[in-house]
Amino acid sequence: MSGTTYINRRTLLRRGAGVGLGVVAAPLLASCGDGGTAAKAEAKSAKLLPTTTVRNIGIKADLPGTAAGVPSAFLKYPANPVRATKGTPLKGAKKITAVTETFAPLPPERGKNAALREIEKLLGTQVDFTAVPADDYPAKFSTMVAGDQLPDVFMYPETGGVDNKAGFLQATCVDLGPYLSGGKVKDYPNLAAIPQYAWQGAIFGGKLYGIPLARNGSAGAGFYRADLFERAGVSSLDQIDSTDRLVELAKELTNPKKKQYFFISGATTLLAQSTGAQSSWKHDAGTGKWTYQLEDDKYRHAVEIAAKLYKAGCYYPGTVQMSGAQKAQYTDLFKNGKGAYVYDGMPAYLAPATGYVDAMAAIDKSFDVRPMVPVGTDAVAWTNNTALSNCFVKKASDDRVKEILRLADFAASPFGSVEYTLIKYGVEGVDHERDKDGTPVLTKQGTQDTTVPWSFLGSATPAFFSATSADATRYVHEAYTTLIPLLIDEPTLTYSSPTWDSKGAGSLNTIHSDGIKDIVTGRKPMSSYDALVKKWRNAGGDKCRSEFEQASQQQAAEKGKK
Amino acid sequence: MKGCTAVLTVETTAVKTRRRTPAAPAAGELRPSGARPPWMEKPTRLGLFLKGLALVLVVGLVAYPLLGVIGTSFASQSDIIRSNGLVLWPDHPNLDAYRTAFTGGRVTRALFVSVGVTVAGTVCSLLATIGMAYGLSRRGVVGGRFILMTALFTMLFNAGVIPNFLLVKELGLYNTFAALVLPTMVSAFNLVVMRAFFMNLPEELYDAAKVDGAGDFRTLIQVVLPLSKAVVAVVGLFSAVAYWNAYFNALLYLGDNDKWPLPMVLRTFILQGQALDSGAAGEAVAPQQAVQMAVLVIAVVPILLVYPFLQRYFTKGVLTGAVKG
Numbered sequence: 001m002s003g004t005t006y007i008n009r010r011t012l013l014r015r016g017a018g019v020g021l022g023v024v025a026a027p028l029l030a031s032c033g034d035g036g037t038a039a040k041a042e043a044k045s046a047k048l049l050p051t052t053t054v055r056n057i058g059i060k061a062d063l064p065g066t067a068a069g070v071p072s073a074f075l076k077y078p079a080n081p082v083r084a085t086k087g088t089p090l091k092g093a094k095k096i097t098a099v100t101e102t103f104a105p106l107p108p109e110r111g112k113n114a115a116l117r118e119i120e121k122l123l124g125t126q127v128d129f130t131a132v133p134a135d136d137y138p139a140k141f142s143t144m145v146a147g148d149q150l151p152d153v154f155m156y157p158e159t160g161g162v163d164n165k166a167g168f169l170q171a172t173c174v175d176l177g178p179y180l181s182g183g184k185v186k187d188y189p190n191l192a193a194i195p196q197y198a199w200q201g202a203i204f205g206g207k208l209y210g211i212p213l214a215r216n217g218s219a220g221a222g223f224y225r226a227d228l229f230e231r232a233g234v235s236s237l238d239q240i241d242s243t244d245r246l247v248e249l250a251k252e253l254t255n256p257k258k259k260q261y262f263f264i265s266g267a268t269t270l271l272a273q274s275t276g277a278q279s280s281w282k283h284d285a286g287t288g289k290w291t292y293q294l295e296d297d298k299y300r301h302a303v304e305i306a307a308k309l310y311k312a313g314c315y316y317p318g319t320v321q322m323s324g325a326q327k328a329q330y331t332d333l334f335k336n337g338k339g340a341y342v343y344d345g346m347p348a349y350l351a352p353a354t355g356y357v358d359a360m361a362a363i364d365k366s367f368d369v370r371p372m373v374p375v376g377t378d379a380v381a382w383t384n385n386t387a388l389s390n391c392f393v394k395k396a397s398d399d400r401v402k403e404i405l406r407l408a409d410f411a412a413s414p415f416g417s418v419e420y421t422l423i424k425y426g427v428e429g430v431d432h433e434r435d436k437d438g439t440p441v442l443t444k445q446g447t448q449d450t451t452v453p454w455s456f457l458g459s460a461t462p463a464f465f466s467a468t469s470a471d472a473t474r475y476v477h478e479a480y481t482t483l484i485p486l487l488i489d490e491p492t493l494t495y496s497s498p499t500w501d502s503k504g505a506g507s508l509n510t511i512h513s514d515g516i517k518d519i520v521t522g523r524k525p526m527s528s529y530d531a532l533v534k535k536w537r538n539a540g541g542d543k544c545r546s547e548f549e550q551a552s553q554q555q556a557a558e559k560g561k562k
Numbered sequence: 563m564k565g566c567t568a569v570l571t572v573e574t575t576a577v578k579t580r581r582r583t584p585a586a587p588a589a590g591e592l593r594p595s596g597a598r599p600p601w602m603e604k605p606t607r608l609g610l611f612l613k614g615l616a617l618v619l620v621v622g623l624v625a626y627p628l629l630g631v632i633g634t635s636f637a638s639q640s641d642i643i644r645s646n647g648l649v650l651w652p653d654h655p656n657l658d659a660y661r662t663a664f665t666g667g668r669v670t671r672a673l674f675v676s677v678g679v680t681v682a683g684t685v686c687s688l689l690a691t692i693g694m695a696y697g698l699s700r701r702g703v704v705g706g707r708f709i710l711m712t713a714l715f716t717m718l719f720n721a722g723v724i725p726n727f728l729l730v731k732e733l734g735l736y737n738t739f740a741a742l743v744l745p746t747m748v749s750a751f752n753l754v755v756m757r758a759f760f761m762n763l764p765e766e767l768y769d770a771a772k773v774d775g776a777g778d779f780r781t782l783i784q785v786v787l788p789l790s791k792a793v794v795a796v797v798g799l800f801s802a803v804a805y806w807n808a809y810f811n812a813l814l815y816l817g818d819n820d821k822w823p824l825p826m827v828l829r830t831f832i833l834q835g836q837a838l839d840s841g842a843a844g845e846a847v848a849p850q851q852a853v854q855m856a857v858l859v860i861a862v863v864p865i866l867l868v869y870p871f872l873q874r875y876f877t878k879g880v881l882t883g884a885v886k887g
Contacts, residue, residue: 099817105830105853108666109820129819133833136813143727143814149736328647328851335643354639354850362640448666 040166041497041547043555044203048177050185055193055460057084059416063477065463069195069217069484073464073477074415077439084190084417088124089406095126096407097151099144100456101158101389102131107451115426115449122422123410125403131453134158145172150394153404155213155456158389163502166205173392174401177208188409193460198387200493204501210390211408213459218483219385221270222343223356226368228253229340240375243274243305250314253340261316263309264339265330268516269382272302273374279382280504281544283491283552290491290548292541294512294533298378303529306520320521335359337367345385346371349476350466352442357472370472371479374486381486386493391457408458415463423454439467495555497547503540511536626650631862635659635855642851659852660860668827669860675739676806676824677864683743683805688798690748695756696782710757717750723814730815741815742808742823749804752797759793760786795875799868806865824861831857 054067059082061072090096110116110126120126130151132140138160144150145162150172162168178184185192194214202210229235232252240246250262277299282291293299310320316339319330327344334342335356349356349371360367374381393404413419421440425432431446442450466473492500500508515532518524524532537545598604605613630648636659637652663669697703698710721729726745735741763786771781787794809825816822831854 102830104834106668106819106822106827108668109671112667130817131819131830132813133830135833136829139723139810140813143724146724147727147731147736149731149817332643332647336646359639359643363643444662444665447662448668 040205041495041551041554042206043495043551044200044493045206048181048203048206048208049196049199050180050192050194050208051183052185052194052196052199053189053192055084055189055414057082057414057417059414061463063464063474065461066484069197069461069487070477070480071216071461071463072415073473075465075470075473076437077434077465077467078416079438081416081418081421084413084419085406085410088122089410090403091124093125093403095128096153096404097128097130098153098457099130099132099140099151100155100391100453101134101137102451102453102456103134104451104453105448106131108448113449113452114430115422115446116452118427119419119422119452119454122419123407127407129452131451152396152400153391153393153407153457155391156210156389159505161502164498165501166496166498169204169209169392170207172395173209174395175207175209176202176211176393176401176405179401179405181208188405190409190412190414190460191405191458193414194412195386195461197383197490197493198461201387202390204496209392211393211405211458212387212390213456214387214461215385215459216346216461216480217383217386218381218480218487220346220479220483221273221372221374221381222267222341223334223349223369224341224372225337225339226370227366230368237373237375242376243271243302246271246274246375247305247309250309250340251312254312254314256313259338260340261338262314262340263319264316264334264342265319265322266343266517266520267309267315267341268302268306268520269343270341270372270374271305272299273381274376274379275299275302275305276378276380277302278380279384279488279490281491281500281548283489283495283548285552288549288552288556290545290552292536292545294536294541300529303516303519304526306516307522307526310520311522320517331356335363337364341372346476347462350464350469350472352467357466357469361468370475373479373482379486380488381483383487383490383493386490388456388459410458411454411456412458412460414460415465423452424450426450435467441467491548491552495548495551497544497551499540499547500544504544508536508540508544511539631855631858635852635859637852639850639852647851659850659856662850662853663831663856663860669824669857671820672822672824672827673860673864675821679739679742679823680802680805682739683747684798684802686743687747687749687752687801687805688794691752691756691797691801692782692787692794694748695753695760696778696786698753699757699760700778713748713750713753727814736815737817737821738815739821742805742811745811745815746804746808749801752800756790756793756797759790763789792875795872799872802868803865828857828861 054065059078062075063073065072107113107116110120128151137157141154141157141161144154145168156165180188180191191211194212195217197217198212198214199208202208202212204210229237229249232249234240234249240249253262254260272293275298278291278293278296280293282293282296283289284291309315316330316333319333322330331342331344331348333339344356347355349369352358356369360369373379391408393401396404410419411423413423425440425442426446426449428434428440430443431449432440432442435441464473464476492504511532515524515535519526519529519532627648629650633649633652634642634647636655636657637649638654638656638658641649641652641654694709694713698706700706720726730736730741730745733744735744767785767789768781771785776784807825809823809829812821812823812826816826834854
């Protein structure tokens with residue numbers, strides 16, 4: 001890899017000294033590079049955004065999506081996938097290196113992976129992936145940055161990136177604006193289908209750097225057991241017209257003697273969306289004031305309800321305290337019929353075999369699991385799942401950047417295309433077989449071959465499809481038909497604050513979520529809520545606020561000038 | 563300090579002597595094994611019962627999770643969900659999880675990588691540790707104390723992830739298997755244990771070897787090592803277990819997934835389906851828990867197989883090194 005390195009005592013000592021300096025300087029060098037700038041708050045210019053369009057490759061959705069953001073749903077897998085990219089998009093290109101997170105086991109190497117070989121054949125070049133478990137990715141990423149080992153294209157870690165992200169991007173990555181902004185994106189039709197909200201999150205330091213890994217806008221509000229709700233006389237979620245009714249229902253469906261509880265793990269997200277609480281920040285354009293979720297009375301009210309429900313014993317004991325690392329443990333409790341509601345993200349619903357629909361059908365056919373939506377007349381939905389993260393392209397020649405964008409465009413191919421089928425299901429006959437309904441069913445080999453993280457190099461909004469349950473596909477489509485119109489504005493997508501970028505998902509989020517868990521579980525009284533808000537503000541919350549305010553005032557002043 | 567060591571040595575030897583000849587019977591016969599020495603009272607039934615109970619509890623605490631892992635690896639997905647993730651005795655036992663784990667050759671390849679790194683690493687570690695420990699155990703080695711202190715310093719302070727990474731990269735080791743061995747080749751703890759063992763060998767042996775014309779190298783090979791099998795076995799085992807389990811260096815220093823050893827591949831199975839606390843909700847879908855457990859079993863079994871063969875050296879080696887240090 002590095003070739004031969006001749007080292008004598010003198011060079012070793014010199015390098016040792018260099019390394020010593022590197023300890024101090026590495027983060028600075030990495031984040032500033034030669035074009036170092038201090039991070040600053042700013043409003044994201046709409047001019048940078050690509051002109052997005054709905055992608056139509058000629059495959060008709062059974063339940064069509066909407067321009068507002070409801071994803072398309074398919075009840076059957078297209079019998080004849082069509083191409084979503086042209087010819088051999090990377091013909092003649094030299095090998096591309098990529099580093100991404102993964103949530104799956106490692107795929108087999110190229111020689112034993114038919115799907116990988118077929119995709120590379122279609123692409124016209126070799127793509128060398130390093131896939132790193134999401135938990136380990138921040139450590140890997142830091143060393144890659146410090147050691148200047150960035151690949152051609154990489155996924156930015158969800159948590160634990162560099163401190164001055166805009167500075168880092170300016171120093172090491174390509175400004176994609178000249179390639180994608182406005183109508184230029186039409187050269188990459190699959191990327192043009194990525195919604196605007198995801199592109200907004202790809203702007204840093206006044207430039208469009210990222211290729212978003214788009215998601216459905218809302219993460220949803222968890223899942224519920226329709227059969228249990230029905231037993232309590234609730235045949236439609238519309239019947240739950242207030243949070244009080246939800247509390248009654250929770251008490252009714254809790255029976256500790258039978259080890260039956262309403263909530264498995266947290267419920268604050270559902271309750272807060274139901275009380276109409278804001279998601280992260282709120283910007284009042286009239287007064288220019290910025291408030292955080294913890295400071296919203298409606299959110300406080302939701303926490304109060306959650307604490308009361310906990311006291312009433314409606315939570316499965318011990319599950320509120322569980323972390324993401326114990327997710328399998330608490331979701332198993334729900335799948336096993338111990339709860340009526342669980343909070344989890346939408347991809348976990350239709351996933352083959354282990355997802356809620358398939359796993360619960362295997363336990364008990366009477367379990368009727370459906371996506372929940374916020375309830376009551378005040379309900380809102382949070383724009384809290386716009387993108388998993390962004391991919392960035394290391395500085396390279398014009399032609400090379402275009403090649404990498406063609407790779408991202410390939411990876412973002414829509415549902416039902418030849419490219420999508422290869423990425424998700426591999427090669428027919430080896431990785432999957434079509435069943436009597438024409439649905440591709442993965443073979444054992446297929447379950448391994450298809451874990452190559454192509455979809456972390458570029459991703460359009462995921463479409464809904466279940467190989468086993470058309471009903472479940474309808475339910476999830478219905479849920480989004482309800483959720484999308486309820487979406488409220490998310491100002492962090494249009495304004496940026498460097499402190500929020502570096503601490504928002506990290507230390508500030510830890511203070512927030514740990515504090516709420518303490519209050520909900522009664523370890524601290526509701527009266528300590530103000531102290532929590534104070535702690536959060538002092539830990540950097542107020543700094544974020546002043547940065548956001550600065551950005552919005554600046555934008556208002558610029559508008560005034562015009 | 564030295565006097566202290568001497569006293570300790572004398573005392574330990576005295577204890578050993580006592581243990582070897584416990585209350586020699588008047589008739590000159592050896593006490594039958596298992597019989598109580600005369601100075602011990604007959605245990606009460608309650609005492610025996612409590613001891614037994616404590617032993618059963620401790621064994622249970624250790625065995626339960628292990629059996630759970632093995633049981634779950636043979637269970638079906640619905641068995642696992644029904645018993646909330648840990649199956650002791652699967653209702654529908656099958657080998658599906660093992661078949662899935664071995665499909666595609668990723669685990670098999672990683673197993674070979676791990677065996678290779680462990681064997682090569684252990685040999686290198688032993689060579690380096692034996693050489694260094696022998697050198698540092700002899701008096702009058704120039705700079706010996708400085709080298710020893712430098713080694714001990716690494717036990718307390720570590721350079722940190724990024725400086726280590728930069729060093730490995732600058733030495734041209736990035737993405738090579740050597741990066742898994744060289745940075746951890748000499749463990750200060752193992753060095754101390756081995757040095758103490760060597761120092762404890764009777765000085766007369768060294769003198770005798772010298773009189774017979776043996777140099778340091780011959781003394782080490784023909785005199786010291788044959789007497790130090792126990793400590794070599796122990797240090798070898800410590801190193802082997804450390805190489806077998808190490809994943810973090812592989813994560814940092816290997817850019818190529820194909821080179822990853824078993825613990826790193828195992829980690830991708832185990833971390834599958836875990837949500838990052840502050841990450842996008844539910845990006846990770848539920849894992850196949852049986853496969854996770856199967857991979858765990860695959861990772862544990864080889865080292866478990868080595869253990870019994872080295873166990874008899876174990877106590878002896880560690881105690882000698884530690885007590886007489």
